[in-house]
Amino acid sequence: MKKLIMYTGGIETLMYFTLQMGKTFERLGYEIFYYDLRDEAGCIKKLKRFVRPGETISVGFNYNGCSGEEFLYDKNNKHLFDELGVPMINTVVDHPMYYHKFEPYLPADYIQLSIDTEHEDYIKRFFPEIKRGPFLPLAGSLICEDGLIPTYDERPVDVVFAGNYNPPEIHEPVIKRNGPEYEKFYRDLIDDIIAHTDLTMTEAIEKHIKESFPDEYSEESLKETFPYMIMIDLYIRHYFRAEVVKTLVDAGVKVDVYGKGWECLKVKHPENLIAHDNTDSRTCLKKMCEAKVSLNVMPWFKHGAHDRVFSSMLNGAVCVTDKSSYLTSELKNDEEVLFYDLEDLNSLPDMVKEILSDKNRWNKIQKQAYEKSIASHTWEQRAITIHKELLSKY
Secondary structure (H helix, E strand, C coil): CCEEEEEECCCHHHHHHHHHHHHHHHHCCCEEEEEECCCHHHHHHHHHHHCCCCCEEEEEECCCCCCCCHHHECCCCCEHHHHHCCCEEEEECCCHHHHHHHHHHCCCCEEEEECEHHHHHHHHHHCCCCEECCCCCCCECCCCCCCCCCCHHHCCEEEEEECCCCCHHHHHHHHHCCCHHHHHHHHHHHHHHHHCCCCCHHHHHHHHHHHHCHHHCCHHHHHHHHHHHHHHHHHHHHHHHHHHHHHHHCCCCCEEEECCCHHHCCCCCHHHEEEECCCCHHHHHHHHHHEEEEEECCCCCCCECCHHHHHHHHCCCEEEECCCHHHHHHCCECCCEEECCCCCHHHHHHHHHHHHHCHHHHHHHHHHHHHHHHHHCEHHHHHHHHHHHCHHHC
């Protein structure tokens, strides 16, 4: 395979990842066609001319190119890639329950990659017919390409967090829509996850469905129910995002947040919550270069990573993050990262204040974190993994 189809024009962060991987693929000798999802009509003829059967493969994220796009399917929903003999590799960066609806659109020669081993187990269990590739954790992006990482004294910002905030109460209409029995189910499920933060989303949802509706429980009904639980994932994600930021700002730590919705967060000390407009990936990375500490709250990837972790490390900010089994196996606490516990947020402010006030310790962690991430956790390395383990074997 020497010709790749990749996708632009969709979610901005995924396009940013795509372009970084694309540069690596080009260095490895691949010719790339970027299919612009905003201009399918203008791309489709060029795409057909680009494809050479037996030498072309599609590499994308989150079902780009296989989610019912107008120009890639015929009237019977048969994918153009089946006709042209183009295999597809798709990396899914959220829990798979978000994407059941796309399963009918998959081309015949399709491989799915997961960024969390919980997600991998979910696909294996509920969609065994889908061929799976290697575990591919999210990676970081380096903005200081000249290698000149700003020093402690060159960073005017104490703490930065890049990510949107949606108040959990926006989900109240969904929680209440089916009456008291379902409302209790939802609230019990949410309370259980908040109290037991080691539970994966799959484990928690299955546990409560089995307990609350034992007569309706089956493997097939469980599979059908998961897409209706997306609200739970979003609720928990933003609940803890708010709790972590609020804990810091109310303890006197200034936090610069970049993303939508932070004006909705109610805190005791709003002077410490410095909200900025939502922005693009490159600007978020620049802000990491300006901060001494980059905060991460995992989006419930209990056996994977988030790109914020490795991007923080690559751009010289000390990353303060909650844990996952993958992160704790890959990174050394107090040497390459600082881990906090979601069930013990009271200890978080002192952790952050201590690292902000200890320049020598900060320098040590920052240096080791950069070395670790540049060696193992860039999108260049992820592209090389796809090249070695998949593309070179076709």
